[in-house]
Amino acid sequence: MDLVNHLEGRLLFAVPKKGRLQQATLDLLSGSDVQFRRETRLDIALVKNLPIALIFLPAADIPTFVGEGRVDIGITGRDQVAEHDATLAKGEISGVEEILDLGFGGCKLQVQVPQKGDITEAKQLVGRNVVTSFTALTDAFFRGLEGAQPGEKLQTKIKYVGGSVEAACALGVADGIVDLVESGETMKAAGLKAIDTVVESTAVLVKSRNSKSELLDLIAARIRGVITAQRFVLCQYNIPRSELAVASKITPGKRAPTITALEEENWVAVSSMVEKKRVATVMDELIKVGATDILVLNIANSRTD
């Protein structure tokens, strides 16, 4: 089937075709009941249960397609959006609008130099060779350090490489690099250390500035629901009514905790959304104020404000 001829009338949704953001993105789509089957080697997949076509693209190219309005919505890293926006002319408005921070794919774009060398600050790299896949952000960063005006030639020599950026210092191509760091394992293995941060990034849902439709809002609401469900758990417990005020401060919920009367006099049951990463501390605090029968339940999906 010639899929390109079946795109008419469909919302075009760009997703990473490989790499660090792909699996979490596919999980999000599945949690949002976006059903599709991708044929081997095809970069377009028609969604079976909604008028949407998924376009599989490198994460780095997604802001360009979204920014030019070629696709309506996409998932990529905030670093990639920042790199795209850094290529715009002064005063030019980006065509890419962030709708939602997705929380996964956390990393930092950092200036790195050999651990053993004498460079400890990014400004010591001014006038030297810097290698990166993020040339526009790196240019803007060193422009700031050099105090150079837009259009003025930089003293720092910035060179593009597409991957394995960490090898550049060891091979003598660079005095420093600007590349992504998450755990720091790759940087350490290459004998490098971070001396500055250019941007911090997580995966984001973005839309094309001029794209507007009910379907776009619907898909964004579904994704927001899945993300919220992943971030929160439902915490339920029983507590003497006399301690309810203090317990409610521990579990205020997203809007307010749900309180239900218990058959036992002077006791109530409380149910409240709690951020997953805080839940152990919250349970410790609840025990201290007299809560009993504390249960923590996963949330499969959600729609909240």
Ligand SMILES: Nc1ncnc2c1ncn2[C@@H]1O[C@H](COP(=O)(O)OP(=O)(O)OP(=O)(O)O)[C@@H](O)[C@H]1O
């Ligand atoms: N180590 C990491 N941890 C978390 N997120 C990362 C990491 N590396 C990259 N990312 C995020 O994933 C995005 C895509 O990077 P990734 O290296 O997976 O790209 P790719 O499309 O496979 O390209 P490449 O071929 O250059 O590796 C980055 O822009 C960043 O937002």
Ligand SMILES: O=P(O)(O)OC[C@H]1O[C@H](OP(=O)(O)OP(=O)(O)O)[C@H](O)[C@@H]1O
């Ligand atoms: O701090 P860490 O957890 O070690 O992660 C950082 C590495 O991850 C990314 O590369 P990736 O492994 O995706 O491959 P790439 O070099 O081909 O981009 C990034 O470019 C770093 O090399």
